[in-house]
Amino acid sequence: xxxxIEKMRCGIxxxxxxYIFIYFNININAVSLLPAFVGYGxxxxxxxxxxxxxxxxxxxxxLIGILLVWNAADWVLSWMGSEIIETWFLLxxxxxxxxxxxxxxxxxxxxxxxxxxxxxxxxxxxKLLTYRxxxxxxxxxxxxxxxxxxxxSEIWGYVSIGxxxxxxxxxxxxxxxxxxxxNALRTDESCL
Numbered sequence: 784x785x786x787x788i789e790k791m792r793c794g795i796x797x798x799x800x801x802y803i804f805i806y807f808n809i810n811i812n813a814v815s816l817l818p819a820f821v822g823y824g825x826x827x828x829x830x831x832x833x834x835x836x837x838x839x840x841x842x843x844x845x846l847i848g849i850l851l852v853w854n855a856a857d858w859v860l861s862w863m864g865s866e867i868i869e870t871w872f873l874l875x876x877x878x879x880x881x882x883x884x885x886x887x888x889x890x891x892x893x894x895x896x897x898x899x900x901x902x903x904x905x906x907x908x909x910k911l912l913t914y915r916x917x918x919x920x921x922x923x924x925x926x927x928x929x930x931x932x933x934x935x936s937e938i939w940g941y942v943s944i945g946x947x948x949x950x951x952x953x954x955x956x957x958x959x960x961x962x963x964x965x966n967a968l969r970t971d972e973s974c975l
Contacts, residue, residue, distance in 0.1 A: 806954030
């Protein structure tokens, strides 16, 4: 029988891997080798494992469903050499706002779980809240620049490179903290 701690470890493991799919965009031509919709699928499966510990997580399922479908459609269109933003700009903006809210609430709930199982030498909850705040700022900037990119076309390349580097650095820190949290929940069982 799987214990609650084992379920939490598996859920956090899936979330960490989900963020790898979200943060790292490795492409061949326009097709992503690490599609974001897989990350949202991992988030959805992790919520099933963690919702007993943090009931508010189950409220995020509809948002994950929207983000999963949207990113899957974007990935399918990339195989045809098109981008979803070219076709449906306003819906892309709306899903960006949904993602902003989802990420904020998701990391808040994960920090709440981390606070319940806090070890004296680890402050995963504080780190998650810090990364949540910085991620919210970065996603807000990305959304605003996406709206203003028509007027910022000359400097867009430099701005997007700078934001991309900072975004990936925060992503690496967030993923590292999630693995730290998983390791803080000690058990002899493994998660596959």
